[in-house]
Amino acid sequence: MVNNNWSLQPNEIFKCSPIVPVMVINKIEDAVPLAKALVAGGINVLEVTLRTSCALEAIAQIKQEVPEALVGAGTILNEEQLEQAIAAGSQFIITPGATSDLLKAAMKGKVPLIPGVASISEVMKGMALGYTHFKFFPAESSGGVSALKAFSGPLADIRFCPTGGITPKTYKDYLALNNVDCVGGSWIAPADAMESGDWEKITELCKQALSAV
Numbered sequence: 001m002v003n004n005n006w007s008l009q010p011n012e013i014f015k016c017s018p019i020v021p022v023m024v025i026n027k028i029e030d031a032v033p034l035a036k037a038l039v040a041g042g043i044n045v046l047e048v049t050l051r052t053s054c055a056l057e058a059i060a061q062i063k064q065e066v067p068e069a070l071v072g073a074g075t076i077l078n079e080e081q082l083e084q085a086i087a088a089g090s091q092f093i094i095t096p097g098a099t100s101d102l103l104k105a106a107m108k109g110k111v112p113l114i115p116g117v118a119s120i121s122e123v124m125k126g127m128a129l130g131y132t133h134f135k136f137f138p139a140e141s142s143g144g145v146s147a148l149k150a151f152s153g154p155l156a157d158i159r160f161c162p163t164g165g166i167t168p169k170t171y172k173d174y175l176a177l178n179n180v181d182c183v184g185g186s187w188i189a190p191a192d193a194m195e196s197g198d199w200e201k202i203t204e205l206c207k208q209a210l211s212a213v
């Protein structure tokens with residue numbers, strides 16, 4: 001799908017990086033060092049979840065200080081958060097699920113939305129509004145690789161970014177599927193490395209993960 005309102009098309013986001021880090025930023029001072037560590041490791045699409053109180057400020061700072069990254073907002077649950085995330089500078093929006101209010105609101109706006117889906121019916125509702133790129137969430141517990149293989153029959157033109165429960169052991173199985181362009185996950189920016197400010201470890205994890213795909 002091409003939505004001419006949108007400043008960026010979903011396929012450009014999906015093709016930018018095979019791994020999309022799901023970032024939970026607890027301390028605002030971690031935002032820019034974390035983003036820089038991911039970019040140094042070769043990953044330049046960043047999803048900042050709106051699960052912490054500093055998430056919007058984190059998006060704004062990353063946008064300003066790490067211009068080589070494409071920074072988006074995750075965990076968007078309603079239109080108010082959609083507006084806040086866009087006002088903070090998000091270049092794309094990712095939702096864990098798909099309400100028709102959010103799907104319709106984002107279609108009219110300038111910032112692309114990647115809606116979360118876990119079933120064929122949800123994909124079909126999104127398709128009816130023009131969506132072609134989805135987050136498959138929660139991937140592992142919704143059937144994982146075998147569910148996505150089954151989706152590729154009836155939904156031949158639909159692209160997925162599976163996320164949720166994906167590990168360093170399983171991400172390559174997802175990336176090998178013909179309807180998957182990228183996978184999301186928090187494993188690439190683990191909480192313990194964040195806690196200790198071990199940015200080099202995060203850069204190293206990115207390099208290792210990318211070198212294997």
Ligand SMILES: O=C(O)C(=O)C[C@H](O)[C@H](O)COP(=O)(O)O
Pocket residue numbers: 022049051074075076094095096116137163164165166184185186187
């Ligand atoms: O907050 C959101 O918007 C979500 O959709 C959830 C996250 O994408 C997953 O929690 C990441 O899953 P893990 O890689 O298993 O940690």
